[in-house]
Amino acid sequence: xxxxxxPSKQKLRRVFGIVRKETRQAWRDPSSILVAVVLPLIxxxxxxxxxxFDPRFFTxxxxxxxxxxxxxxxxxxxxxxxxxxxxxxxxxxTFEAALVAGDIHGIVVLPADFAxxxxxxxxxxxxxxVDGSDPNTADLVGNYLGLLWANWLEQESVGRAQPxxxxxxxxxxxxxxxxxxxxxxxxxxxxIAIILTMIGALLTALVIAREWERGTMEALLATPIExxxxxxxxxxxxxxLGMGSMALSVATAVLLFGVPFRGxxxxxxxxxxxxxxxxxxxxxxxxxxxRNQLVAAQVSILSAFLPAFYFSNFVFEIDSMPWALQLIxxxxxxxxxxxxxxxxxxxxxxxxxxxxxxxxxxxIATGFFTLxxxxxxxxxx
Amino acid sequence: xxxxxxxxxxxxLLASVRDRQTRWVVLFSPPFLLLIYAFAITQEVTNVxxxxxxxxxxxxxxxxxxxxxxxxxxxxIHYLTGxxxxxxxxxSQDVIMVLHLGPDxxxxxxxxxxxxxxxxxxxxxxxAAQILLGYATRIVARFNETLSKGGARPPTRVITRAWFxxxxxxxxxxxxxxxxxxxxxxxxxxxxxxxARERELGTFEQLLVSPLQPVEILVGKTVPALLIALTSASAxxxxxxxxxxxxxxxxxxxxxxxxxxxxxxxxxxxLFISSLASTQQQAVIGLxxxxxxxxxxxxxxxxxxxxxxxxxxxxxxxxxxxxxxxxKGVFLRAVPADVxxxxxxxMALIATTTLSAGAWLFRRRTT
Numbered sequence: 001x002x003x004x005x006x007p008s009k010q011k012l013r014r015v016f017g018i019v020r021k022e023t024r025q026a027w028r029d030p031s032s033i034l035v036a037v038v039l040p041l042i043x044x045x046x047x048x049x050x051x052x053f054d055p056r057f058f059t060x061x062x063x064x065x066x067x068x069x070x071x072x073x074x075x076x077x078x079x080x081x082x083x084x085x086x087x088x089x090x091x092x093x094t095f096e097a098a099l100v101a102g103d104i105h106g107i108v109v110l111p112a113d114f115a116x117x118x119x120x121x122x123x124x125x126x127x128x129x130v131d132g133s134d135p136n137t138a139d140l141v142g143n144y145l146g147l148l149w150a151n152w153l154e155q156e157s158v159g160r161a162q163p164x165x166x167x168x169x170x171x172x173x174x175x176x177x178x179x180x181x182x183x184x185x186x187x188x189x190x191x192i193a194i195i196l197t198m199i200g201a202l203l204t205a206l207v208i209a210r211e212w213e214r215g216t217m218e219a220l221l222a223t224p225i226e227x228x229x230x231x232x233x234x235x236x237x238x239x240x241l242g243m244g245s246m247a248l249s250v251a252t253a254v255l256l257f258g259v260p261f262r263g264x265x266x267x268x269x270x271x272x273x274x275x276x277x278x279x280x281x282x283x284x285x286x287x288x289x290x291r292n293q294l295v296a297a298q299v300s301i302l303s304a305f306l307p308a309f310y311f312s313n314f315v316f317e318i319d320s321m322p323w324a325l326q327l328i329x330x331x332x333x334x335x336x337x338x339x340x341x342x343x344x345x346x347x348x349x350x351x352x353x354x355x356x357x358x359x360x361x362x363x364i365a366t367g368f369f370t371l372x373x374x375x376x377x378x379x380x381x
Numbered sequence: 382x383x384x385x386x387x388x389x390x391x392x393x394l395l396a397s398v399r400d401r402q403t404r405w406v407v408l409f410s411p412p413f414l415l416l417i418y419a420f421a422i423t424q425e426v427t428n429v430x431x432x433x434x435x436x437x438x439x440x441x442x443x444x445x446x447x448x449x450x451x452x453x454x455x456x457x458i459h460y461l462t463g464x465x466x467x468x469x470x471x472x473s474q475d476v477i478m479v480l481h482l483g484p485d486x487x488x489x490x491x492x493x494x495x496x497x498x499x500x501x502x503x504x505x506x507x508x509a510a511q512i513l514l515g516y517a518t519r520i521v522a523r524f525n526e527t528l529s530k531g532g533a534r535p536p537t538r539v540i541t542r543a544w545f546x547x548x549x550x551x552x553x554x555x556x557x558x559x560x561x562x563x564x565x566x567x568x569x570x571x572x573x574x575x576x577a578r579e580r581e582l583g584t585f586e587q588l589l590v591s592p593l594q595p596v597e598i599l600v601g602k603t604v605p606a607l608l609i610a611l612t613s614a615s616a617x618x619x620x621x622x623x624x625x626x627x628x629x630x631x632x633x634x635x636x637x638x639x640x641x642x643x644x645x646x647x648x649x650x651x652l653f654i655s656s657l658a659s660t661q662q663q664a665v666i667g668l669x670x671x672x673x674x675x676x677x678x679x680x681x682x683x684x685x686x687x688x689x690x691x692x693x694x695x696x697x698x699x700x701x702x703x704x705x706x707x708x709k710g711v712f713l714r715a716v717p718a719d720v721x722x723x724x725x726x727x728m729a730l731i732a733t734t735t736l737s738a739g740a741w742l743f744r745r746r747t748t
Contacts, residue, residue: 029660029662029663030663031663031667034667034670035666039669043677046677047677049689050677051677051678051683051687052688053507053511053683053687055684055686058686100716101714101716101717102709102716102720117537118537126539127542128540128541129541129542129544130541130542130544131544131545132543132544132545132549132713133545133546133553133557133710133712133714134684135424135425135543135549135554137684139512139515140515142539142541142543145539146522146541150538167495167525168490168496169490169498169524170497171498171518171521172499172500173500173517174499174500174502175503175504176471176502177504177505178504178505179504181510182507185504185507186506198669203666206662206666207662210661210662290402293661293662294403294574295406297661297665298406298570299406301566301669302414306418315682316421316422316423317426317429317506319427319428319429319509320426320427320428320429321420321421325417325420339474342506343474346504346505347472347505350472350473352469352472352473353472353473
């Protein structure tokens with residue numbers, strides 16, 4: 001009967017047959033739904049509500065060596081600040097143990113004559129000790145206390161005989177694209193890259209490694225289907241699953257968490273599709289090389305998931321890393337995708353950012369598929 | 382009974398150690414990852430590019446710009462010639478920050494007026510922008526101090542001393558937290574597929590019809606996983622301490638006690654997820670579905686105190702939160718034993734609950 005159908009039609013029919021079978025299988029397996037629907041919602045929810053760089057308040061131990069009117073007004077300034085919760089004591093040793101135990105973020109000591117010292121222009125009239133085991137928080141506590149001290153001093157100096165020199169140069173910062181500097185606005189777009197990496201690389205690696213592990217891949221190869229047709233047929237459903245999950249994530253981010261989206265959806269779809277191809281290519285390569293689900297899972301976590309988290313500017317700054325690690329980051333697809341996502345969500349269609357990202361992703365995708373083609377052929381010979 | 386358990390433990394250990402791929406992935410890759418990622422987690426910002434638009438020809442303006450040029454943070458400084466160049470420089474991510482001094486900067490300082498300087502930051506990298514803003518604020522504050530005039534003195538500054546890590550060594554804060562997270566990954570890798578793999582291959586039924594009781598199977602699966610994970614974790618610990626030279630100031634015994642209970646809790650969760658799953662694929666996915674939120678809620682990337690109260694409460698049921706607290710405490714702050722104990726007992730509770738649930742599921746899921 002095949003005699004009356006042209007070869008290209010037969011090809012399409014074969015591919016479509018595999019697509020249909022794989023789609024049903026993916027649909028029935030709860031783990032695909034978990035990865036494509038539940039995981040994105042959990043991640044977006046966490047980045048939307050919980051996980052944030054924006055501090056709520058710091059707990060600080062305040063030691064007043066001798067109460068004076070000035071120490072009273074400084075204590076009031078500190079306790080009125082929304083950034084600080086204070087505990088007071090006369091002896092600093094009370095708080096030193098708490099700082100070691102990690103119960104407080106810092107200690108502020110007001111010596112008996114701190115106000116006079118401040119006016120004599122001596123440096124460090126008050127002592128501030130912070131918990132350096134968390135440098136980020138330590139920095140913030142120091143910065144906020146510095147600002148509070150400057151404001152307090154300015155207010156106190158009003159009405160004094162010898163006024164303090166007013167601040168000569170004032171810095172007026174403006175954070176573009178994210179004026180409130182909300183960490184949700186840049187963490188949520190970045191997390192979409194993590195979600196698609198898991199669907200593309202991890203889920204695909206597992207699904208195809210299972211075929212190799214069970215020997216069903218060899219069985220399929222004995223049929224008239226050719227290797228490229230088989231792989232396309234296997235990848236199409238996971239590509240669609242990934243695009244669906246991307247749409248769900250973007251909708252949740254914009255509608256539920258109020259993250260702005262200033263670019264165009266057409267461009268987002270294009271870049272996501274190319275990124276998914278790169279991630280699917282990586283998953284395919286991993287499964288072809290390992291041919292074992294356990295090892296495929298471990299390798300894709302180590303080579304796709306962790307790098308997407310670390311080497312993508314998602315949380316950690318690539319520019320600040322040693323050059324060898326910066327070099328590695330160029331091979332990580334998420335690096336390009338996170339950059340485009342942050343630009344499309346917060347800034348808009350900026351071609352000077354998106355075009356290089358798109359080319360980088362296309363190059364990586366081509367590389368993965370070429371390597372897969374080479375290894376598959378060699379493995380079968 | 383003990384002989385049966387011992388036989389199972391021996392078999393499991395041999396199976397893992399003899400498999401080349403497992404040996405490589407579980408024993409050798411975690412220390413390697415510690416070495417790589419320890420350098421990736423920097424909470425300071427360096428090597429970034431900034432731009433300066435200086436529209437003032439005065440000496441003070443040049444002086445302020447040279448303060449920025451002298452800062453090590455900025456690898457490249459671009460000089461702009463007009464306001465129109467600011468937006469393209471930031472949008473294209475050529476620079477992360479632009480310092481803009483208006484034409485009347487020096488004149489205002491000479492007149493004793495307040496001179497305003499604009500600092501424009503790229504909000505797509507908000508965290509880096511915030512850190513850079515802190516650096517810039519400090520540079521400007523120091524610049525202000527040099528501008529004394531007449532009899533008036535510039536205001537004094539607060540000088541902060543950081544205990545435990547006075548030079549803000551990035552590795553010192555990165556290694557303890559990364560060690561805790563990688564140890565969790567090892568614990569999951571050795572336990573997660575333990576049951577699911579056998580179930581998929583059909584060998585788990587054979588175990589269940591053998592004279593072994595579910596509790597014995599549980600012990601036989603937990604102990605080898607614990608031994609392998611402890612070996613790998615100890616290698617990472619030695620690497621962090623000796624090679625990366627992170628100080629270990631607290632009690633090593635306390636750290637190992639915490640590590641054993643932590644791994645028991647992690648393996649308990651791993652076995653529980655593994656027994657829930659009917660295929661390896663489900664086990665891996667289920668595990669990641671637990672691991673990713675657990676790491677995010679552990680205070681690893683962002684502080685636990687920043688979360689809303691109910692999420693903070695939830696994170697007390699997360700073993701990773703407790704072990705990160707122990708690691709940071711023991712490595713850098715030399716915490717006393719009672720603080721370590723405060724974090725050990727919740728992990729012990731989690732271990733007991735998940736391990737018993739796992740044993741119960743062995744039977745349930747087969748029928």
